[in-house]
Amino acid sequence: MERQKLRLTRIDTYWKDDPFEGSIPMEQRNEQARISSGGTAAAQTMVVAQWHPAMREVLPLHRDRDGEITKWREGMAHSCHVSCWTKGESEVMWRLYCADGADGKRKANGERKGYGVALQTTFRKMRVFVERHGLIVSQVQYRRYDDGPPFDDDLDPFFHKRKHFRIEREVRLLNFNKDHYDQIVTASDSATPAELDECIDLDWSPAKVINRIWISPYANDGYVEKVREAIKLIDPSMLGRLEPSRLRERYPQQR
Numbered sequence: 001m002e003r004q005k006l007r008l009t010r011i012d013t014y015w016k017d018d019p020f021e022g023s024i025p026m027e028q029r030n031e032q033a034r035i036s037s038g039g040t041a042a043a044q045t046m047v048v049a050q051w052h053p054a055m056r057e058v059l060p061l062h063r064d065r066d067g068e069i070t071k072w073r074e075g076m077a078h079s080c081h082v083s084c085w086t087k088g089e090s091e092v093m094w095r096l097y098c099a100d101g102a103d104g105k106r107k108a109n110g111e112r113k114g115y116g117v118a119l120q121t122t123f124r125k126m127r128v129f130v131e132r133h134g135l136i137v138s139q140v141q142y143r144r145y146d147d148g149p150p151f152d153d154d155l156d157p158f159f160h161k162r163k164h165f166r167i168e169r170e171v172r173l174l175n176f177n178k179d180h181y182d183q184i185v186t187a188s189d190s191a192t193p194a195e196l197d198e199c200i201d202l203d204w205s206p207a208k209v210i211n212r213i214w215i216s217p218y219a220n221d222g223y224v225e226k227v228r229e230a231i232k233l234i235d236p237s238m239l240g241r242l243e244p245s246r247l248r249e250r251y252p253q254q255r
Helices: 012-015 026-036 041-051 064-076 091-097 122-133 163-168 180-185 221-236 236-241
Strands: 005-010 080-086 115-122 136-139 141-143 161-163 171-178 199-203 212-215 242-244
Touching: 005 012, 005 171, 012 064, 012 080, 064 180, 122 136, 122 171, 136 221, 161 163, 212 221, 212 236, 221 236, 221 242, 236 242
Parallel strands: 141 161, 212 242
Antiparallel strands: 005 080, 005 199, 080 171, 115 212, 136 171
């Protein structure tokens, strides 16, 4: 908010936490292997036309065609950056993304107290923002990968996740650098294009996009005051958008 920049992170950097990020369904992987094992340039042409329509010329016949296709598919993860949001407020997401305790450490008695803020906007406002930057915005779909139909779009692997992640209810902003991807597809093993930056920062105006700034339900009054002072320095007009998390509402216990 202070720098008026929105950060997007390269997809392949997520592999350390989720090695399935950007993967394809098993049926699609098996079909790719069956076609590429045909042993002819025609078979390779079929694979490229079906899974990589952006590639204009088929590479010379390669003894490891399946490996080549995998390289192209993984190359797309190296050419995409995303910003991840969640649909609605979730206690689980506060726990995952906010530090434990004011000093970022878990308290001695095991009590978790997350400190942080969440920026809330609308899908419509986000679409206006992404159109200015040529991004794609879409909800992530959750499914099984060991069965079900193959994907039918090159970017589908980045808007799908395994069902185990559905608690995230993720909405993604995606930037696809097609020029970089085309270089990966057509490059020889000895001429791999330079890696894109791990993160890219896009200009944005939080005051135009953000409706509310929610403060963690576990933050104490001192932290709330720190947030208020920080927002006051960044943009006093946004002070009225500060709200405590809805999870902080207190009701009489019912058992």
